[in-house]
Amino acid sequence: MSDSGSGTAWAAMLGVEVMNAAELQAPTAPTLDAGIAQFRAPGQQDIEPHGERFLEADAYSLGLQAVVYGYATVPLYRLLIERTQDTGSPQFLGFNRFRHGRRPAAPTDRAVAMPEVDILRSEAWLDLSQEPLVFTVPDTGGRAYSASFQDLFGNASNIGRRTYGTGAGRFALVPPGWRGTLAEELTPFRVSTRYLRVLLRLPIGAGEDLTAVRALQDRFSFLPLGAYCGAQAALERPLPSAPPLGQPLPPLEFYRLLADALQAGGLPEGDEGLVASFARFGLRLDRSFDSETVSAATRRGLIRAYDDAVSMIEGSADRIGQDVNGWSRADLAMYGRNYLYRAAAALQALDANVKEEYLAFTAFADQEGAPLDASRCNYLVRFAAGALPPVDAFWSIALYDGTTEGLVENALKRYAVGDRTPALSFGTDGSLEIRIQSAPPPNAAAANWLPAPVGPFCLRLRAYQPRARMLTGEWSPPAVFPFTRES
Numbered sequence: 001m002s003d004s005g006s007g008t009a010w011a012a013m014l015g016v017e018v019m020n021a022a023e024l025q026a027p028t029a030p031t032l033d034a035g036i037a038q039f040r041a042p043g044q045q046d047i048e049p050h051g052e053r054f055l056e057a058d059a060y061s062l063g064l065q066a067v068v069y070g071y072a073t074v075p076l077y078r079l080l081i082e083r084t085q086d087t088g089s090p091q092f093l094g095f096n097r098f099r100h101g102r103r104p105a106a107p108t109d110r111a112v113a114m115p116e117v118d119i120l121r122s123e124a125w126l127d128l129s130q131e132p133l134v135f136t137v138p139d140t141g142g143r144a145y146s147a148s149f150q151d152l153f154g155n156a157s158n159i160g161r162r163t164y165g166t167g168a169g170r171f172a173l174v175p176p177g178w179r180g181t182l183a184e185e186l187t188p189f190r191v192s193t194r195y196l197r198v199l200l201r202l203p204i205g206a207g208e209d210l211t212a213v214r215a216l217q218d219r220f221s222f223l224p225l226g227a228y229c230g231a232q233a234a235l236e237r238p239l240p241s242a243p244p245l246g247q248p249l250p251p252l253e254f255y256r257l258l259a260d261a262l263q264a265g266g267l268p269e270g271d272e273g274l275v276a277s278f279a280r281f282g283l284r285l286d287r288s289f290d291s292e293t294v295s296a297a298t299r300r301g302l303i304r305a306y307d308d309a310v311s312m313i314e315g316s317a318d319r320i321g322q323d324v325n326g327w328s329r330a331d332l333a334m335y336g337r338n339y340l341y342r343a344a345a346a347l348q349a350l351d352a353n354v355k356e357e358y359l360a361f362t363a364f365a366d367q368e369g370a371p372l373d374a375s376r377c378n379y380l381v382r383f384a385a386g387a388l389p390p391v392d393a394f395w396s397i398a399l400y401d402g403t404t405e406g407l408v409e410n411a412l413k414r415y416a417v418g419d420r421t422p423a424l425s426f427g428t429d430g431s432l433e434i435r436i437q438s439a440p441p442p443n444a445a446a447a448n449w450l451p452a453p454v455g456p457f458c459l460r461l462r463a464y465q466p467r468a469r470m471l472t473g474e475w476s477p478p479a480v481f482p483f484t485r486e487s
Helices: 003-014 021-025 052-070 073-084 211-217 251-265 272-281 296-319 339-348 443-448
Strands: 119-127 133-137 146-150 156-160 169-174 187-190 195-203 221-224 322-324 327-329 358-363 378-383 391-401 416-418 432-437 449-451 457-466 481-483
Touching: 052 073, 052 251, 052 272, 052 296, 052 339, 073 119, 073 195, 073 251, 119 211, 195 211, 251 296, 272 296, 296 339, 391 449, 416 449, 432 443, 443 449
Parallel strands: 169 187, 432 449
Antiparallel strands: 119 195, 133 169, 133 221, 146 156, 146 195, 322 327, 327 358, 358 457, 378 432, 378 481, 391 416, 391 457
16 A cells, blocks of 8 residues: 555544645645734833842942933033023024024134134024924035034934035925925935934135125025925924033933933934833833932932943043044944943034044144143144045144143134145145144245144144045044154
8 A cells, every 4th residue: 555545544544634735735824913913012111129229229220321321412402401491591592593603713712622613613403393394505606514413312414515415405304203295395304303403514714705604604594394385383392491511410310301301302213122121210201200209229329320320431431433643533423322432422522423524533642652742842744745634525633722622822823724724835745744833933834834832732633524545544644743842
């Protein structure tokens, strides 16, 4: 008897229905219910640990993560409140309008460390909590510009020459979760939080008449989408208060501000799980954080967590970036889920931009590792022929006081030297030597002189729209070379 026949006979004896081969090879697939998921968020909150010891330990563990997560967000939120809610502040601006800087940075400016001297800078804060905004960009006539849109976590994206050219355009700034139809002439530009900071930068040349640049600044504008379409613009929502940036911040107040900021601005996609875990110590997205409603053990844990997290962040700041030839560079404003990197970067700059738009190299020491000090010696930065900073826009080296990191007053009113400095003197071999010293150098070298104070200083090389060789590290600045003051 064959195997198939034997199997059929046994099946008949046992009273089992036999299926033919075609039926066995083509089973009917079950229909899956798309609404059924194995991993789902429950309707109730997570439980708290039992006992004060574990309550404090749990709050400490989660608090560490919360401080690292929100270390950039809280100061940005404080700036947001000061600029848009505190009408009594001299820094008050309101929403959806620019405050334009009408002159380049000067030694009297102390609000920002190492200010940019090659640009006019404008600032705006945007409210997209109700609807998108329309950003109108004029034709800049080929002039480079960048409008850097910074979310409440310090991440930046840009509208500018690098991304969209220099022609006129209208962009719809679309917040997370918005669903609607945009007019055909609007280019969608999606952002990651409902409140944004915008820094508009327009380059200026040495000695340039600024009248035309200022008129160009005035042609950048914002308009709520409803008003653009002829409807009534949505009303702005008031935001919870926050102390101005610079005032001391008690540890427990940090958690309140973080909760307020996350409720107002929203979360980047994918961060929901981490932030949901903060509910165990009372930080939730549906209410303000009130330290008086949590246990004493939880408060102790959160205070210890804040102090330790700040120490950890400050101690990690020097691990950002890399050092090459005595210059340090850090890639900023695009952090993803590198939360500690983001927190440490917030100590360096709250107004950073992505490296494709702007890259900075900073030097505090010469090639021998000695601090830069023009009372000790003179200095030279020499670019070999064909080795100038590779950029698509422009570059410069600016000098700052080594203590205050502000610009240093000098008779020439020259605070930077770069590719747009008039009458630079090149060597016969095509090299460029920038002389850095307190007294004027002799002869032709004076054209390349960057005046320094009789004392400590630091340098920052800025590259706008750096090319691939710089971005990848194939190109790096030459070391700062010291030589005797008598030379």
